[in-house]
Amino acid sequence: xxxxxxxxxxxxxxxxxxxxxxxxxxxxxxxxxxxxxxxxxxxxxxxxxxxxxxxxxxxxxxxxxxxxxxxxxxxxxxxxxxxxxxxxxxxxxxxxxxxxxxxxxxxxxxxxxxxxxxxxxxxxxxxxxxxxxxxxxxxxxxxxxxxxxxxxxxxxxxxxxxxxxxxxxxxxxxxxxxxxxxxxxxxxxxxxxxxxxxxxxxxxxxxxxxxxxxxxxxxxxxxxxxxxxxxxxxxxxxxxxxxxxxxxxxxxxxxxxxxxxxxxxxxxxxxxxxxxxxxxxxxxxxxxxxxxxxxxxxxxxxxxxxxxxxxxxxxxxxxxxxxxxxxxxxxxxxxxxxxxxxxxxxxxxxxxxxxxxxxxxxxxxxxxxxxxxxxxxxxx
Numbered sequence: 060x061x062x063x064x065x066x067x068x069x070x071x072x073x074x075x076x077x078x079x080x081x082x083x084x085x086x087x088x089x090x091x092x093x094x095x096x097x098x099x100x101x102x103x104x105x106x107x108x109x110x111x112x113x114x115x116x117x118x119x120x121x122x123x124x125x126x127x128x129x130x131x132x133x134x135x136x137x138x139x140x141x142x143x144x145x146x147x148x149x150x151x152x153x154x155x156x157x158x159x160x161x162x163x164x165x166x167x168x169x170x171x172x173x174x175x176x177x178x179x180x181x182x183x184x185x186x187x188x189x190x191x192x193x194x195x196x197x198x199x200x201x202x203x204x205x206x207x208x209x210x211x212x213x214x215x216x217x218x219x220x221x222x223x224x225x226x227x228x229x230x231x232x233x234x235x236x237x238x239x240x241x242x243x244x245x246x247x248x249x250x251x252x253x254x255x256x257x258x259x260x261x262x263x264x265x266x267x268x269x270x271x272x273x274x275x276x277x278x279x280x281x282x283x284x285x286x287x288x289x290x291x292x293x294x295x296x297x298x299x300x301x302x303x304x305x306x307x308x309x310x311x312x313x314x315x316x317x318x319x320x321x322x323x324x325x326x327x328x329x330x331x332x333x334x335x336x337x338x339x340x341x342x343x344x345x346x347x348x349x350x351x352x353x354x355x356x357x358x359x360x361x362x363x364x365x366x367x368x369x370x371x372x373x374x375x376x377x378x379x380x381x382x383x384x385x386x387x388x389x390x391x392x393x394x395x396x397x398x399x400x401x402x403x404x405x406x407x408x409x410x411x412x413x414x415x416x417x418x419x420x421x422x423x424x425x426x427x428x429x430x431x432x433x434x435x436x437x438x439x
Contacts, residue, residue, distance in 0.1 A: 091426040265282045285333075
């Protein structure tokens with residue numbers, strides 16, 4: 060009866076349209092120089108407001124709660140900040156390490172994990188309160204942290220090459236070593252089907268994969284011969300592997316120290332093609348519902364974005380959105396791409412069919428762009 064009374068009271072209370080806010084077309088843009096976020100409306104192509112007080116966001120990322128209301132922001136200063144995008148406020152914050160490099164939220168939305176450079180290791184927090192749940196030490200900088208189905212996380216260690224799978228579904232965490240990926244893994248990514256954990260290597264040639272559907276995953280190296288017939292260039296910016304594209308049954312991977320995209324068959328892990336591109340790739344991101352990938356580049360060639368056809372492996376368009384292009388984010392069905400131009404203090408919005416700019420939004424030194432659709436994607 061109590062529930063019925065509450066329901067009757069709710070139905071009797073008028074809800075006015077101006078009081079209702081939907082989250083599905085919202086997103087956040089990181090303003091790296093000012094420690095702030097710009098809340099944007101994707102449908103209206105507009106900035107709705109600014110959220111401040113998030114510390115050092117010079118190398119920051121974020122993830123969303125399953126209901127799309129809360130963002131968890133991982134700052135370079137070790138700060139973990141919980142932001143309510145409806146009230147546009149910081150609701151909780153903890154400086155949990157000296158230097159952190161990213162994080163993830165569990166598939167049930169209950170736990171938030173952070174990977175740390177200093178002092179290393181992974182810390183896991185209650186997503187509602189940000190209270191510490193687990194502290195997993197490591198013998199070095201921890202990178203490549205991703206969420207894995209089953210309230211699990213995977214990560215790897217730069218200094219040692221070790222890879223771990225942590226299961227937090229029980230009363231106590233169970234941490235399983237998966238083996239050694241290789242020398243100096245610089246980042247990692249989980250495939251879109253949560254099948255394969257891919258680790259990119261900086262200290263040696265190649266990529267190492269782990270089959271997470273296998274009860275006992277083992278390291279499998281591939282691309283160990285790429286680039287041996289030429290000389291590598293200095294690496295001006297490390298590629299971000301969470302931008303690796305999965306398309307047409309292929310991985311589209313950045314060639315570290317080279318102006319190339321490497322195309323690898325997902326099933327066989329054999330190289331099928333290479334694509335010469337404008338510069339050293341940083342993000343290679345698949346345009347949803349299309350055969351195309353979009354690529355941006357490291358300094359000093361970072362004023363350009365190229366579009367590559369995954370069927371022919373040919374560059375089909377070259378765009379010049381602005382100075383210091385740092386990130387790209389697609390509308391969930393691929394109709395638009397939003398591109399941050401740090402040195403022009405703008406976010407540029409392009410129609411992906413015409414590849415023409417349709418709008419822009421002012422932002423202070425923008426970097427990462429994150430739409431709330433990420434709340435429903437594994438590995439982000």
